[in-house]
Amino acid sequence: MARICGSLDIARPVEEVFDFVADQRNEVRYNPAMTDSVKLTDGPIGVGTRFHATILRRGKPLAVIVEYTGFDRPRRLASRSVMTGAVVTGQVRCEPVAGGTRFRWEWEITVPGLARLAEPVVGFIGRRQERAIWTGLKHVLEAGNDPPGFGASEAPAWTYTAEQLHRWLRDVLDTVNAAGAVVIGNSLGGRLALELGMRDPDIVDKLVLLCPSPAFRRFRQLAPLARWWPVDIARLPTIGLPRRVVMAGAKAMFARPDRVPQPWFEAAVDEFEIAMAQGARRRAALSALINIYIEEPFGDNGFWERLTTVRTPTLFLWGRRDRLVPSRFARHVSMAVPTAESVVLPDCGHVPQLELPDVTMGLTRRFLGSSRAATPTYRLPHRRPGLGRPTARDLPVGP
DSSP states (O other), rough: OOOEEEEESSSHHHHHHHHHHHGGGGGTOOOOOEEEEEEEEOOSSSSEEEEEEEEEETEEEEEEEEEEEEEETTTTEEEEEETEEEEEEEEEEEEEEEEEEEEEEEEEEEGGGGGGHHHHHHHHHHHHHHHHHHHHHHHTTGGGGSSSSSSOOOOOOOOOOOOHHHHHHHHHHHHTTTTTTEEETHHHHHHHHHHHHHOOOOGEEEEEEOOOOOSSSSSOHHHHHHTTTTGGGGGGGOOOOOOOHHHHHHTTTOOGGGGGGHHHHHHHHHHHHHHSSSSSHHHHHHHHHHHHHHSOSSSEEEEEHHTTTTTTOEEEEEETTOOSSOTHHHHHHHHHOTEEEEEEEEEEOOOOOSHHHHHHHHHHHHHHHSSOOOOOOOOOOOTTOOOSOOOEEEEOOOO
């Protein structure tokens, strides 16, 4: 028999995750291969509950009967699934961890007759499929945390400018009555948080920005062409990148990829492949990337001039070995916002919260625990950008 197991973390409470998975009718929302699921038994869900599900295999419908053989809410759910050509038995477990739930799955796949010779292949394909399915679950349950076009949120036909995404974030904070929040963001999320600080400083208490993506100061020769690039071309059917290429790109975001467990990279690649399989999400990603590149850097409404208006206490963290957002931006940010704290981590890439979590958390906690108050801003001259004394500092860190 083939054995399949794995885990991922979901930023939702264990009870919510367990209850959502236990109602097998919900699987049509996160498993793209499942087209239907019907509860066959009466009464509450528990041991003995049965469902009839339909999945697509090579484009043809396949019936699956699922019966629950173990039910210990909210920790363990065991089941037996019978379909033509295979029987799958096993369980899923939900464990509380900091920030949510660690979701684990363990399955045994039994195939009849000569098909057993293919069990190694069944196991290999099954592992890929299971991780993709549960990554879809993570997307659905965490959808409320994602900006439009990213994660599990809808991908409307927006232009995905910083201003448009700022309005979305402002609406979210208004909806949950979170005025005075501390906003923390990485990469594009950091850029979005920074936009909030520039446009609505009164509703933000402090900002922590991890490798935020600012407006390009150089290499803008292609900006006129990019402004006219038809983003809807991303909706056209496309052949996905080989998984090894996507994996290499994910690891390139880190100075030392060995600091991060390999299953984390596998999950990240799964999420990328799921997102890029949808034309609307490809369009959203392309639109966001183009708008980062073409954003006006200078002038009265340019990014770098607007940056000088920031008066919210802000911590910038940069990775010296960041290939995506070079740490050279740190000195320009420090000159534009001399009241901000800007720290460069010398042996770090683009994702400090994953590569150096203890250092990142320590700096963040120290900053949030301080009583730093906003002070008058300094306006950077238009004609001589890049001049002045940088105030960013390198922080020595251990291995």
